[in-house]
Amino acid sequence: MTDTSTVDPMAGDDHELPELTPDVPARLAALRPRVLVVGDVILDEWLTGNAERLCREAPAPVVAIDSRTVAPGGAANTAVNLAALGASVRMVSAVGADDSGAELLAALEKAGVDTTSVAVEPGRRTTAKRRVVAGEQVLVRLDDGDRDQAPLTGVPGLADGWDAVVVCDYGTGLLSEAVLDAVLATRPPLVVVDAHDPARWARLRPDLVTPNAGEAAAVLGTSIPAGESLRFLDEHRGTLLTRTGARAVVVTLDRDGAVLLDGARPVHRTWARPVPDNHTAGAGDTFCAALTVARCGGLPSVVAVELAQAAADVVVHRPETAVCTVDDLAERLGGHGTVLDHDRLAALVGEHRAAGRRIVFTNGCFDVLHRGHVNYLNEAKRLGDVLVVAVNSDESVTSLKGEGRPVNGVADRAAVLAGLSCVDHLTVFDEDTPAALLTRLRPDVYAKGGDHRAELLTETPVVREYGGEVRILSYLPDRSTSAVIERIRGGRSAHRPPRPVPRRS
Incomplete structure (x- = not known):
């Protein structure tokens, strides 16, 4: 090879x-x-x-x-x-x-x-x-x-x-x-x-x-x-x-x-x-x-x-x-996850709802994709028919996480999420919370990772007011973006070159 x-x-x-x-x-x-x-x-x-x-x-x-x-x-x-x-x-x-x-x-x-x-x-x-x-x-x-x-x-x-x-x-x-x-x-x-x-x-x-x-x-x-x-x-x-x-x-x-x-x-x-x-x-x-x-x-x-x-x-x-072919697959990966503006997203969600589909919504920074993200997005998709993911803008991430974040710009973060088959629609928002977007889209389910508590989320009253459901999903310890970044900064990067799968004895 x-x-x-x-x-x-x-x-x-x-x-x-x-x-x-x-x-x-x-x-x-x-x-x-x-x-x-x-x-x-x-x-x-x-x-x-x-x-x-x-x-x-x-x-x-x-x-x-x-x-x-x-x-x-x-x-x-x-x-x-x-x-x-x-x-x-x-x-x-x-x-x-x-x-x-x-x-x-x-x-x-x-x-x-x-x-x-x-x-x-x-x-x-x-x-x-x-x-x-x-x-x-x-x-x-x-x-x-x-x-x-x-x-x-x-x-x-x-x-x-x-x-x-x-x-x-x-x-x-x-x-x-x-x-x-x-x-x-x-x-x-x-x-x-x-x-x-x-x-x-x-x-x-x-x-x-x-x-x-x-x-x-x-x-x-x-x-x-x-x-x-x-x-x-x-x-x-x-x-x-x-x-x-x-x-x-x-x-x-x-x-x-x-x-x-x-x-x-x-x-x-x-x-x-x-x-x-x-x-x-x-x-x-x-x-x-x-x-x-x-x-x-x-x-x-x-x-x-x-x-x-x-x-x-x-x-x-x-x-x-x-x-x-290689080119076919590249085109498929590149065309799967167009980032939608809020007007277009609202129109698509309306079409899905009219067709009787159950809408699931989640949000996050998704700065460095890790297994915890993938597991929770996969679990969120299983709660309905259509998964909408809202990604914090770069300014929003900096406001929430501080200087030095995000590590990856919003275009790169969205491109990574687009490669996951569980993600149906992507959008970007500038605020610290997606409350306004939730009010507009009115998804059936608002899903968050297991490191949150429903009663402490500022979005919970918004979702419950229009009759939606808040679901807290499972949590994998030591699978946070901060933990990954700390490993990288400490010289214990999770990155390594591609390699053949080793032979088993």
Whole structure:
């Protein structure tokens, strides 16, 4: 991997968190992590046209095909997304000596993925998924290829010094116990498992597993109650971690974002920007790829899943099987959190309220973002549907905190908050308190961190007068901005350069 000392600091998990700003994807790409992807590859084919009549033979639409596109799918989609985010990638898999296999290999090579470890076998039929689309509606999907794959006998090139290996096991039989043994024998610093049955890979003791809700439920042997996924997964994190053997589990919930369960740390959820289901092909592969690049670059787990969510949000807003590039991700991070003036914010809050959404409001200086901030903002978002964050202006921070503060200007502080998927709207206010803004917006909930008491807040009477609710959230000791600044001034900076996640013994 490229020498990380030339890349600007990204912090560790415990105190100050790195800024998830538009320059982060390029800085991660500059590290050029070496990633081996092992797993089931698919050729995704999209046949798109118009359907204006029914056929005579059956009550089925006649689709006049206008275009045909193909793209790498499954583990191959993970590989091309990794390459698009700057990784040096080699694919380990097998395809048939057929047209689909040739097209898939050509698409991988065009995307910059090394295919020298993909076996081409005459007796094998390449898996292909063909979707027929009329307008924006998928009418039918035709699956072709071997349903039960002949297993790989090993992992070529595993001992070549990879920074990470990503195992993509979709239950076809391609990945045998021999593959598990090979990865165990030469374990890279980071191991990520994306599998229909992640418990099968528990012996590998992966650093990350990324099941979806159904796969996590299967590991637990029970269904996840509707509307209670966060609480349920948090309560069962011990079982999930034990049965998967993983250091951390990220459960992807499609349009509901993702849930990070990282050891004993507080649960963290991301929020997705939902789209119709016909747009979601491959979003999980993109999520896994971005998560891997982020962790290879030393980003802490909370920031890594936020980056991965941003990448997934890029591709679900595109038709067919899409790829998120460095530039795409930078644009997404840069365009997510425009600071609104109070008039525009009031209009948007009115629209949300008319749509029946519950509005949550919080405020603060947010001078140096740390885990305490992220946990409390994440918790605040869970109290409603829309989270509005009001940031103290530079003059207001100086008035409250004294000379030398803020450390970061308001534009930088707002940009950092904008990178969090839980934040829906941002604004800036000049006063010492947001009382006037609260009176104007009338949010359903006014949330503050656990180092406050409701009866001592000057905003409490304002909120209660219009019928709102004041909520004091949980508190993490030693997670304050002042504590972080004191550590930095004392020569114990939380900042350190990006680094690969260390190998576990």
